[in-house]
Amino acid sequence: MDYLLTEEQRMLRDMVSKFAKEKIAPVASENERNHRFPWEIIREAGELGLMGIAYPQEYGGAGMDFVSYFLAIEEISRWCASTGVIISAHSSLVCDPIYRFGTEEQKRKYLPELLSGKKIGSFSLTEAQAGSDAGNTKTTATKVGNKWILNGSKLFATNGAEADVFVLIASTDPGKKTKGVSAFIVEKDMPGYRIGKLERKLGIRASSTAEIILENVEVPEENMLGELNQGFKVAMVTLDGGRLGIAAQALGIARACIEDSVKYAKERVQFDQPIANFQAIQWMLADMWMEYNAAWLLTWRASVMKDKGLPYSAEASLAKLKASEVAMDAARKAIQIHGGYGYTEDFNVERYYRDAKITEIYEGTSEIQRLVIARHLLK
Ligand SMILES: Cc1cc2nc3c(=O)[nH]c(=O)nc-3n(C[C@H](O)[C@H](O)[C@H](O)COP(=O)(O)OP(=O)(O)OC[C@H]3O[C@@H](n4cnc5c(N)ncnc54)[C@H](O)[C@@H]3O)c2cc1C
Known part of the structure; x- marks a missing residue:
């Protein structure tokens, strides 16, 4: 889907992908197992501008758009969903309302240190x-x-x-x-x-x-x-953007499930052949990929709408609902494809399965997303 992205967005995504593979992937499982907040990664993310991607440079942000932000959260969550939500909650749920609803004095006081990652x-x-x-x-x-x-x-x-x-x-x-x-x-x-x-x-x-x-x-x-x-309005407007951060996190988890499953299916031999030869495995992979693409497009569409200043509340709920269900289903299938090994801590898919579940709960459960979508349809 690269053709839907600008050159700047692709460059940002590729930079974050490299950072995530080199710095986040090697420590993700250990940090998660030890309940350890990844301070050094968050500090480095701040230096790279990732704690304030979609905010103006005059407040210390990277001056990019929301699509770039969603791409970055997906790349980070591909390797570590914990790091994904740390950055997403910081950026979408704190920097955004201060930027959107704050007085000039509040923005000048709080945003520079938040957007640079010096403060969380x-x-x-x-x-x-x-x-x-x-x-x-x-x-x-x-x-x-x-x-x-x-x-x-x-x-x-x-x-x-x-x-x-x-x-x-x-x-x-x-x-x-x-x-x-x-x-x-x-x-x-x-x-x-x-x-x-x-x-x-x-x-x-x-x-x-x-x-x-x-x-x-x-x-x-x-x-x-x-x-x-007016605090409820502040919270609801904030959560619209936050839900796209969670959709991006879910997309990252789903992609991790797909990429790890493709690799494993090609390597694992049963009945004298890679399990990737079996149609049952191929169909699971095809379904995972189809659903991931649908969720990605919904998230991209809502992010473009946000960038254009269009109302996007229902579209954010559609993206979050779809992406979180896709992540959960992809994680279930990924463990199935890995068989008994997928149930152990020797492979990452058990972590993806545990991580995926929260995307159906926070920033509005799947039931609440359906409520928002239905209200939009019926109004
Ligand atoms: C790991 C984690 C991180 C979180 N981070 C934050 C955070 O940073 N900031 C923050 O403020 N909150 C945060 N939350 C809270 C999260 O947003 C809430 O847990 C979530 O909104 C659901 O609320 P609840 O847990 O009270 O469930 P409840 O509201 O009690 O829901 C229980 C069940 O009832 C269903 N239900 C409730 N009302 C309706 C309805 N009207 N129609 C149909 N079904 C309904 C729900 O969908 C759910 O299935 C976090 C939660 C977790 C677990």
Whole structure:
């Protein structure tokens, strides 16, 4: 599908592919197994401009487009889905709302260090009772003088243990649900802020997933992001872009499954011939490739729409829903093609299988994506 890309996009993709193969691939399994955040990779990604691909150079970004960003997340996730989500959550869920909804002062204060990867970002929307029902926020922000006092706890924050800067949603008008929440920029050094439980997870174990506890955290009034009681809008617009990051992550996992399966099918001999000779294996590979291509095209289309400034919310949901289901199915088939060896840690496909599952859950479950798509059709 190279002909759909500009020369600049192809060059970026090839550069990221080389970086990922040389630097990420060799340590991916070990980091994942040891729940180890890949600091050195994230620092180097920052030096290469990968922590701020689709942001203007005047704020320290690489000045490229969103298609380039999705290509980069796919290439990185091809080798390590944990690294893919670390960069995606940082870029899509933190840099994007600050860039889109931030005041000039907020952009100048936060973006240069975030876009260069010197600081890491995390997005805190979810709470115990506010998962798919994201507007049911119980964390409160109360205005006292020229400060907001935040109290409550957030769950499942990707990069939560490492982040310096948080985009966090809190209730500013309790009882009004989606119409009474606001977004804030919170820094980890603000007194009263602390990290709670770190989740032990099925997959993407090299990325952290943390509880964030807020006890009388004093946030300066100038750190409100967007307008008062407009936090739900900030979160939903942010998640549209985030879903394309997750679609790209899922595409990377699916491609890993396909490439590893093709290699294995050619090498593994049973009944005196490579298993690639068997039609059952060929059909699985063909189906994996067909589905990957469909998901890639949906993700590319939504990314082009985003770059053109067109509404793309339903298209982002289509891309995320398709790509995540394709990744899950490709991982299941990849293990089948690898037989018993695929079930062991000697091959990467077991990691792909564990990693693929989360793409059907975070940034809106598959059921919520179907809801968004159906609403769009029926409106
Ligand atoms: C590893 C990981 C990383 C995450 N990272 C972040 C992050 O960085 N920031 C953040 O804020 N959150 C994050 N999350 C939270 C994630 O977005 C939520 O887990 C997800 O949105 C689902 O919410 P829930 O877990 O409460 O499930 P629930 O909302 O309780 O859903 C349970 C089931 O009910 C279904 N369901 C719920 N409502 C409906 C409905 N109306 N119609 C049909 N079915 C429905 C769901 O689809 C699902 O199958 C992360 C989660 C994980 C596991």
